[in-house]
Amino acid sequence: MEVFTLKKYLLLAISLICVFAVMVSGCGNKQSDKELQAITVGVMPDIDSVPIIIAQEKGYFAEEGLKVNIQQFKSAMDRDAALQSGNLDGAISDLLAVAFAKSGGFDVKVTAYTDGDYKLIAGKNENVISPKDLVGKDVAVSKNTIIEYVTDQISVSQSMKEDSINKVVIPQIPTRLEMLQNGKLAAATLPEPMGSIAVANGCKFVTDSEQLGINPGVMMFTAKCVDNKKAELQAFYRAYNKAVKYLNEHPQDEYMDLIIEKSGFPAIAKTALKLPKYREAGLPQEKDVVDCMKWMNSKGLIKQEFSYKDLVVDLFK
Structure with missing residues (x-):
């Protein structure tokens, strides 16, 4: 009798454990199946945006259960206005734009580096071999942006004074490229692929951010998005x-037509552009952030002295 009762209680206990396990499992599945909120991301006509376009077109965002709305911009000014007006959750951007936003009371966070490159290109009729050959000449930039930062860093690397070249402010990237190609400028600093396109059309490569060893390009999201959509951003980066x-595993010919169609790159990019070996998402180096902030402070562009931790958030933990 005692043996029977013991067996009965053991079976009852096992049954209760099984029921509890099923309940916990069911709750867990319900949580993991929770629908992700959509995010809206701004991109520019540059190579930083290529992985995002591929993730969209190859269905990698969809595989993660994430809807991503991509908006195209031709100037940093328009992109930043859209971000601050609440039309974007995040954007392909740079450390300067992040610091400007934060300094103005609009909280944003750097979530990853990007793999852009910024090239100083001289006009086809210019006798230019090094940056020093541009002293006293017109060089097109976009004011107070990554483009001007890279241009100044090039000058510093050549022991040139910042005012030794005549900076001409042309915010729109396609306009800057067109004026350079038409001989209306001595040189221009351009993001890829516009730099390579200019060279393919007869202009002259002088130097670039890669040779300088600087990488101020980043992906940023609003602090509100980081706080409220962490799961969405983690899904974004998995995609x-x-x-x-x-x-990195497929030849460019296989996808360049798609990139040109979706990014707004000129058709010549198919033959003129060599894409970099892209890196998986990760955080920028502290030196890149510190050097950029020092430059901004030295020019009086921001009053605050932002640290690495003030600007960068780690979503990859």
Whole structure:
């Protein structure tokens, strides 16, 4: 009798454990199946945006259960206005734009580096071999942006004074490229692929941010998005990394038509541009952030002295 009762209680206990396990499992699945909120991201006509476009077009965002709305911009000014008006959750951007936003009371966070390159290109009729050959000449930039920062860093690297070249402010990237190609400028600093396109059309490569060893390009999201959509951003970067893997494992010919169609790159980019080996999402180096902030403070562009931790958030923990 005692043996029977013991067996009965053991079976009852096992049954209760099984029921509890099923309940916990069910709750867990319900949580993991929770629908992700959509995010809206701004991109520019540059190579930083390519992994995002591939992630969208190859369905990697969809695989993660994430809807991403991509908005195209031709100037940093328009992109930043859209971000601060609440039309974007995040954007392909740079450390300067992040600091400007934060300094103005609009809280944004750097979530990852990007793999852009910024080239100083001289006109086809200019006798230019090094940056020093541009002293006293017109060089097109976009004011108080990554483009001007890279241009100044090039001058510093050549022991040139910042005012030794005549900076001409042309915010629109396609306009800057067109004026350079038409001989209306001695030189211009351009993001890729516009730099390579200018060279393919007869202009002359002088130097670039890669040779300087600087990388101020970043992906940023609003602090509100970081706080309220962490799962969405983690899904975003899982899809981004799938796109990076695809780009690095497949020849450019396989996807360049798609990139040109979706990014707004000129058709010549198909033959003129060599894409970099993209890196999986990760955080920028502290030196890149510190050097950029020092430059901004030295020019009086911001009053605050932002630290690395003030600007960068780690979503990859």
